[in-house]
Amino acid sequence: MPVRRPRAALIAGLLASTTAAGLLTAIPADAVVGPATKDGSYAFTAKLDIGGERSCSGALVESQWLLTAASCFADKPGSSDGPSGAPKLKTVATIGRTDLTRDGGSVVKVVDLVPSMGRDLIMAKLEYPVTGITPVELGSKTPLPGEDVFVSGYGRTKDEWVPDRLHYAKFSVDAVQNGTVNISGKANDAAVCEGDTGAPTFRDIGGRYELVGINTRSWQGGCFGHEDETRKGAVDTRVDNVAGWIQSVSSASVLPRADWKNAAYMTSGYFTDHSMTTKRRTDLFVAWKDGSASIFQGADHNLPQYPFSAEYKVAPAGSYWKDARAVAAGNFTGSGTDGITVRWANGKLSTYTHVDQNGFHDEKTLGAVGSYWKGARLIAVGRYTENSLRDDMFVVWDDDSTTLYSDLGTNGIGKQSQLEKGWAGAMQISSGEFNGDRTADLLVRWSDGSATLFSALSPTGYRDRTRIRPLDSAWKNVQNLTVGSFSGDSGAPFSDVLIRWAPGPLSYYPGVSTAGTTRPEVQLVG
Template sequence: MPVSRTRAAWSAGLLATAVGTGLLTAAPASAVAGPSAKDGSFPFVAKLDIGGERSCSATLVEKQWLVTAASCFADDPAKGFKVAAGAPKLKTTAVIGRADLTRDSGVVADVVELVPREDRDLVMAKLDKPVTGVAPASLGFSAPLAGEELWAAGYGRTKSEWVPDNLHYAKFTAGAVKDTSLGLTGKAEDAVLCKGDTGGPAFREVGGRYELVGVNSTSWQGGCFGNEDETRKGAVEARVDDIAGWVQSVSSRTLLSRSNWKYAAHTASGYFTGDSHDGKRRMDLFVVWQDGEATLFQGADHDDPKQPFSAEYKIADKGSYWRDARAVTGGRFTESGSDGITVRWASGKLSTYTHVDEKGVHDEKTLARSDSWKNARLITAGRFTSNALRDDLLVLWEDGSTSMYSDTDVNGVKKESQLTKADNGWKNAVSIAAGEFTGKKTADLLIRWNDGQAQLFPGVDTAGYHGSRITVRPVGSAWKNTRTLTVGSFTAPGKAPDDLLIGWNDGNVSYYPGIDADGTHGEVQLVG
């Protein structure tokens, strides 16, 4: 092995667990004879330069987070992969979305924090800024099966290049799956993981998207440049699939704080990206910003109460048609198993999008298109009738009157029940939201008034509002400073009572778990 070292090569061989009569040297992910990714394949793979002394590969799993091998940052990888949490000891620069390193595409960012996983060769690396224009890899939650075909990719050596300028990739076959590790064998004779590939991804392809299941840890490196005499070519990956929830928990820490909530215009909650009946995942949050940008925050399936969301997706860019949205609500408008969004536009058009996912809103159904709907000031969807499969729509008009439209999927907005008449105190309402708070047969209505008071109307139905109002916040409370108010299952998936998420005028974000007839029960600050 040559004595000289460059930025793209490890400064020393990384010794790992003894296998048979030999030793595995750390070096995970690029194929010796695999094609280079000049076509822009797998843009989520990153190149790490660690202090100008070491080079590794990594995977973008969230806009501001990479996952890679902890051994990349260890003082002496031959003695183990343990690293301290916090800032890396050596200045570390990541290049993301640049398959050809001789070009200036992609994003360059510094690693500012390490969050190691104690039980395997894996670490989360936080970037100093979010990565835009590159879609993160998805996380696989199911274990690889022995014999399953997987991809591996990285910026390491090939059989003829000491310091390649391109990302390389190849197909591998999964071997033994253990508690924290996974074996890999190249499908082609010369598909091998080499030095510089440590930390790169092993992933499966599912319906045109890629799910990360492993991080390259060690390899025999048979046939790699500088290791031509070695004939063994197997590799070992640190598993990711069994700790995908932990990865989400770590990477979701920066989700909400990246947005300036002073400029949030509308919010809507729902199980947009998955069904609520699995009881595992919390609700998603759809946000429309003043400049027309729209964002979807996917609900998390981990247990960290301060991290209710696991991923962020841009639905629309600044200046989009969402600038014309005047009222937005989420709800179940079909029996498809997922929720949709209803929007009242500035033109007087009322639309329902029955399907929402990380790519946008789909399957628009126009419910109304008239000047009269320009007077619909606030809307909310909830279970106000006996139909448990689809929600109804409650509207607060400019004149203070309120109406309910039962089962808009079937009836549109033709079946109207007037609940309150015009010229009453409802003109002072600034927010309304339906939710399951008191255990009644139908949904409750939460109202925030312009004086800071918030009240619950229990068990609303087509006959109107029943029982005594329940005061959640008194007149003059800090809730006068509320910018957005969203009801949903943000702490206990699919279970009542619902929670309340508030975006404040100062840009902070909080939620109140489990609001019920006794009011709120503590505040969890998410941003601020």
């Protein structure tokens, strides 16, 4: 029983076996009987317009993915067998717009559907990632009877057929089964209405929101058009025990691309707002050979084979990035986010003090066009010196000498210290923490296939030099190398090493230390 134009609701019998008259079946969703939300609240809640025929609610679980009810897209009303692939009807999601009459948030087309087997859940992929909206976290705890939760949606209220604002209400968990959660309103007028199918049910943990379930069925007592119905309970599909499936779907489509052999330069850092969460998995910046550039957002989950959750195109093909000759990320302002230093083909050295999903900000020129920086063959940025307020930069020059620049700021390159020569065989360099002393160490991959860690780098040299890969190892086939936190093990004292191999595949070594690559390599692509 599709709902036209009004955002269709959390609809269906309270139980699968309940088909009594007066219950709507498999109707997409809109709003909750409860107060209107304040502007900007519960911005992860989405409104889905399905071909102008149905409306459902949903939850942003990753920047490019919504989770909603499969029954919203089912051909047969009441069915939870959602289709896969592109939606049959044009589907548009509005996210982060508390008041639908205003601008703000994002309006994005849904381009792909991935249904869950055996549950009324479906993942909806957006045409592009949304920015400025924090996805709801996936809860890992089993809901408990008596627990307080909230529901937010765009469906009917008790006196509005098509409300213009997102509404919410407080509910209590009544019963928990393997795949479902029964809830009922804490207030007498709290109810889930038509237009709320797919709406998120979540915990509020001091302003941090954890997804508990996705609304799928409701009695709709107290909703506009159902004044004679007294029952107000609703049924959600649980998400805590399928969190792995949700995470794998949202992440699996990010890395598998055929052109990784066309990655010219890679560097990792904390660029996106998503990477500023407590888990702080690093993002990856890639400059491609065609001059385009991408940021791969670090995923906020514990699936090691899926370290990234979204790709943001931050420069088109043919852009100035085709002229990059060395790239390194670091903290140049003393803040918690990173920027990128670039040595260009014309000899210019510049720093973007901040880089994010929207591009490159606040460029500072550290070396003019035609300057001696044209001879900088490799650069790496890290907190090598303990007392620096910002990161330092290590440079390998065309004459195979090396230099350390301490405290690389936005107004200059800091103190210069000449170090040793004889670096002709250095092919890639990157900095990370490999010995647990909380300052950056330097990783070097040599042309003979070996790899070396230089620890305690300072203006007077380095304290230790440890070979972690032998001569003629497989690392002679490394084409790009960068260091960061890709495994999601943010509490580990050692960095991970991400590698792009010569044929194109991507992989990383978790927790590399002066003991070497002791943990199994994680294959990502190819």
